[in-house]
Amino acid sequence: xxxxxxxxxxxxxxxxxxxxxxxxxxxxxxxxxxxxxxxxxxxxxxxxxxxxxxxxxxxxxxxxxxxxxxxxxxxxxxxxxxxxxxxxxxxxxxxxxxxxxxxxxxxxxxxxxxxxxxxxxxxxxxxxxxxxxxxxxxxxxxxxxxxxxxxxxxxxxxxxxxxxxxxxxxxxxxxxxxxxxxxxxxxxxxxxxxxxxxxxxxxxxxxxxxx
Amino acid sequence: xxxxxxxxxxxxxxxxxxxxxxxxxxxxxxxxxxxxxxxxxxxxxxxxxxxxxxxxxxxxxxxxxxxxxxxxxxxxxxxxxxxxxxxxxxxxxxxxxxxxxxxxxxxxxxxxxxxxxxxxxxxxxxxxxxxxxxxxxxxxxxxxxxxxxxxxxxxxxxxxxxxxxxxxxxxxxxxxxxxxxxxxxxxxxxxxxxxxxxxxxxxxxxxxxxx
DNA sequence: TATTATAGTGAACAACTGATCACTTGTCAA
DNA sequence: TTGACAAGTGATCAGTTGTTCACTATAATA
Numbered sequence: 382x383x384x385x386x387x388x389x390x391x392x393x394x395x396x397x398x399x400x401x402x403x404x405x406x407x408x409x410x411x412x413x414x415x416x417x418x419x420x421x422x423x424x425x426x427x428x429x430x431x432x433x434x435x436x437x438x439x440x441x442x443x444x445x446x447x448x449x450x451x452x453x454x455x456x457x458x459x460x461x462x463x464x465x466x467x468x469x470x471x472x473x474x475x476x477x478x479x480x481x482x483x484x485x486x487x488x489x490x491x492x493x494x495x496x497x498x499x500x501x502x503x504x505x506x507x508x509x510x511x512x513x514x515x516x517x518x519x520x521x522x523x524x525x526x527x528x529x530x531x532x533x534x535x536x537x538x539x540x541x542x543x544x545x546x547x548x549x550x551x552x553x554x555x556x557x558x559x560x561x562x563x564x565x566x567x568x569x570x571x572x573x574x575x576x577x578x579x580x581x582x583x584x585x586x587x588x589x590x591x592x
Numbered sequence: 593x594x595x596x597x598x599x600x601x602x603x604x605x606x607x608x609x610x611x612x613x614x615x616x617x618x619x620x621x622x623x624x625x626x627x628x629x630x631x632x633x634x635x636x637x638x639x640x641x642x643x644x645x646x647x648x649x650x651x652x653x654x655x656x657x658x659x660x661x662x663x664x665x666x667x668x669x670x671x672x673x674x675x676x677x678x679x680x681x682x683x684x685x686x687x688x689x690x691x692x693x694x695x696x697x698x699x700x701x702x703x704x705x706x707x708x709x710x711x712x713x714x715x716x717x718x719x720x721x722x723x724x725x726x727x728x729x730x731x732x733x734x735x736x737x738x739x740x741x742x743x744x745x746x747x748x749x750x751x752x753x754x755x756x757x758x759x760x761x762x763x764x765x766x767x768x769x770x771x772x773x774x775x776x777x778x779x780x781x782x783x784x785x786x787x788x789x790x791x792x793x794x795x796x797x798x799x800x801x802x803x
Numbered sequence: 804t805a806t807t808a809t810a811g812t813g814a815a816c817a818a819c820t821g822a823t824c825a826c827t828t829g830t831c832a833a
Numbered sequence: 834t835t836g837a838c839a840a841g842t843g844a845t846c847a848g849t850t851g852t853t854c855a856c857t858a859t860a861a862t863a
Binding site for chain 3 (some may be wrong): 601633634635636639640
Binding site for chain 1 (some may be wrong): 609612614615616617619620661708710711714715716717721724725728729730752753755756759760762763764766768769770773775785788789793796
């Protein structure tokens with residue numbers, strides 16, 4: 382029967398490895414770096430994973446579970462319902478969702494580390510490439526596209542191709558992530574640009590704000 | 593006195609190193625990989641550069657020169673003047689410039705390799721981080737911002753914050769770069785999205801196309 | 804033609820890489 | 834209490850890393 386510390390160590394390894402991989406990349410991190418940070422010998426790692434590659438693969442395998450977990454605590458499910466209810470202000474709700482996504486990938490420990498690691502490893506591993514595209518790009522586009530589809534059906538937004546609308550709404554958020562990734566001191570500036578973008582966007586597509 | 597092959601080899605080293613760095617990252621490439629690809633022994637590399645780090649730094653130092661060189665052959669200077677002249681079609685000219693920028697970073701040997709290497713190394717080296725931001729993000733934004741400023745002054749485009757306009761115009765191009773980076777087979781789809789984006793953008797900001 | 808500097812060779816280096824293995828420790832079920 | 838087993842240790846492995854150095858071939862200069 383396993384000791385109850387097993388689960389702990391096994392998870393701690395992934396947490397520490399993700400942190401280091403996101404800072405120095407897969408090839409820049411040795412198994413001794415990981416084990417040292419945890420406080421065990423490198424040989425102990427092999428009691429939990431078959432090797433360095435296995436640790437990396439396990440981080441990828443864990444993405445869907447962790448992502449669901451993180452998102453559900455970060456984006457309360459009522460906000461999706463909120464934006465469709467007629468009482469709430471669409472502008473406020475849309476801005477809140479955007480800032481939440483922005484923060485998740487820029488400030489959250491898991492979100493930012495995962496995005497950075499996938500950004501670095503996308504050219505080395507086709508698996509990482511797939512996760513990067515699907516998670517960081519497509520998932521955002523699809524989510525926004527769905528929101529706009531609903532908002533167009535209720536007549537709140539003008540009719541347009543929802544995918545192009547999603548592209549135009551989500552892309553600035555994505556670019557600002559890259560632009561302010563390594564300058565945490567300019568976070569306010571980033572948020573300011575994000576707000577200006579959304580305001581301008583609404584003047585084009587939100588019926589009540591059209592000019 | 594130097595043999596005339598010196599310059600050649602010294603440049604070939606940078607070319608080969610950039611190619612390999614862009615595929616596997618700095619830490620994923622050994623000096624033996626570089627020298628083998630060229631057809632010389634690793635010890636010969638040290639006749640031209642003081643070490644692996646020096647090769648990487650030299651690639652960065654060379655960016656401004658090479659970029660200027662590549663861009664001047666890729667983006668003919670008359671196109672910038674063209675877009676301001678009243679005879680040309682702004683839509684066509686703007687689309688042409690966009691596709692050229694898109695191709696440069698996605699299809700050109702130097703452009704795509706440089707972008708990929710900087711993307712990978714931005715978290716490891718602050719120098720790489722700076723070049724990534726300034727070259728891939730800010731340079732594009734500033735260029736587009738300048739074009740729109742001129743086009744607003746001549747009354748072709750409606751008045752708006754040129755920086756927000758640039759953000760909204762350039763970001764989709766930037767996102768599409770990431771999205772289609774590892775799927776060259778879907779290049780046509782990427783171009784189609786780019787065109788739809790620009791068409792929709794013009795419907796908002798181009799006076800003659802406003803709805 | 805003799806000299807000299809350059810570009811490249813081949814062997815070697817110390818440090819580090821991921822991985823293995825015999826061994827000890829601690830915990831739980833029988 | 835004992836046996837089994839999971840988790841961690843410390844030493845060690847072969848291969849690779851970046852780098853160095855004495856040496857050779859070659860081409861231009863004096």
